[in-house]
Amino acid sequence: MRAITIGLLMAVGLAQNLPAWAQSDQDFFKGKSIRFVLGAAPGQEYDLWARLMARHLPRHIPGNPGFVVENMPGAGFITATNWLYNRAARDGTVWGMANHNVADQALSKMPNVLYDPIKFNWIGTPEYTNRGCFAMTTARAKTAKDLFQTEMIVGGTGAGSPVTQTPRLIANLLGMKMKLVEGYSKPQDAILAMERGELEGVCQTIQSFRQARPGWFESGKAYVVFITERERVADIDAPSIFEFTSTDEQRDIISYYNSSAELGRPIMLPPDVPPNRVKMLRDAFMETMKDPEFLHDAKQLNYTVTPRSGETLASIIEGTMKTPAHLIEKTAKLTGAP
Numbered sequence: 001m002r003a004i005t006i007g008l009l010m011a012v013g014l015a016q017n018l019p020a021w022a023q024s025d026q027d028f029f030k031g032k033s034i035r036f037v038l039g040a041a042p043g044q045e046y047d048l049w050a051r052l053m054a055r056h057l058p059r060h061i062p063g064n065p066g067f068v069v070e071n072m073p074g075a076g077f078i079t080a081t082n083w084l085y086n087r088a089a090r091d092g093t094v095w096g097m098a099n100h101n102v103a104d105q106a107l108s109k110m111p112n113v114l115y116d117p118i119k120f121n122w123i124g125t126p127e128y129t130n131r132g133c134f135a136m137t138t139a140r141a142k143t144a145k146d147l148f149q150t151e152m153i154v155g156g157t158g159a160g161s162p163v164t165q166t167p168r169l170i171a172n173l174l175g176m177k178m179k180l181v182e183g184y185s186k187p188q189d190a191i192l193a194m195e196r197g198e199l200e201g202v203c204q205t206i207q208s209f210r211q212a213r214p215g216w217f218e219s220g221k222a223y224v225v226f227i228t229e230r231e232r233v234a235d236i237d238a239p240s241i242f243e244f245t246s247t248d249e250q251r252d253i254i255s256y257y258n259s260s261a262e263l264g265r266p267i268m269l270p271p272d273v274p275p276n277r278v279k280m281l282r283d284a285f286m287e288t289m290k291d292p293e294f295l296h297d298a299k300q301l302n303y304t305v306t307p308r309s310g311e312t313l314a315s316i317i318e319g320t321m322k323t324p325a326h327l328i329e330k331t332a333k334l335t336g337a338p
Helices: 002-016 045-060 078-086 102-107 162-174 187-196 206-212 248-262 275-288 292-300 310-321 325-335
Strands: 033-038 066-071 094-097 121-125 131-136 152-155 178-181 201-205 222-227 267-269
Touching: 033 045, 033 078, 045 066, 045 094, 045 275, 045 292, 078 094, 078 102, 102 248, 102 310, 121 275, 121 310, 131 162, 131 206, 152 187, 162 178, 162 201, 162 248, 162 325, 187 201, 187 206, 201 206, 206 222, 248 310, 248 325, 267 275, 267 310, 275 310
Parallel strands: 033 066, 033 094, 152 178, 152 201
Antiparallel strands: 094 267, 121 267, 131 201, 131 222
């Protein structure tokens, strides 16, 4: 009996000294708060998405932890992403939301990038974005094919922005006639210029365009010229830009360029979080994406929930990071990236 008692005491002592990650994942988050860090300023779409999810995620995580959204803007999300990779707690109590260019920033070897995208634990994205170019129905070019003969005037929001990079890439790579007019501070300004007749079109995500001008496609005021995905999208009446490519290199360059849009608004944990806890949080995220209350609140914001899992994001990241150096360099030249 004495030996059994001593054994039990030793077991209790060992349990008390186990690291936090060895505790039951079902109990770990009880009474805790999760820091949700993102590189966007308050009021931006990334911020609004984060705050929407922070209201609903706790119901699906065992222990029902609270969520505190922290804005850490700077260097196009790089400040927050570096902090998450190098300084954040590695136990699941700190989440982050990266810019969809998180892999491109690392591949381009920017001197202020201090992270390896592959080593993050990707949780998922609430929104998978479809990138494309859109035009007023009064534009001279009526179809994507027309752009090989007829010029379209589109707005840009500066070097490094997909609003500027997309028409540059398509014009330089495929020879479509897209005249870029810079000087707009944000896509909404370019859309307003379209209404005024200053521009004929703009290139951005379809979701953002629809949110800025609901009903324009349905009423026939504007149309989707093309999308940048490889396959056509069921609910979008527009061709894929891949239908106008003629070489493998052209297709590889567009695939690489478009990989950032496929990440949506990617959410991740730092490296080294225990795998079982990562799985639990990934499952909780996907359950939240099906939550009727969450979907109701997203609809109120005019957001379309098109989630992708953490496993899918990790696969996209790994594929992107294998892009050959010559394709990265050529894409940068074609888009005019800094």
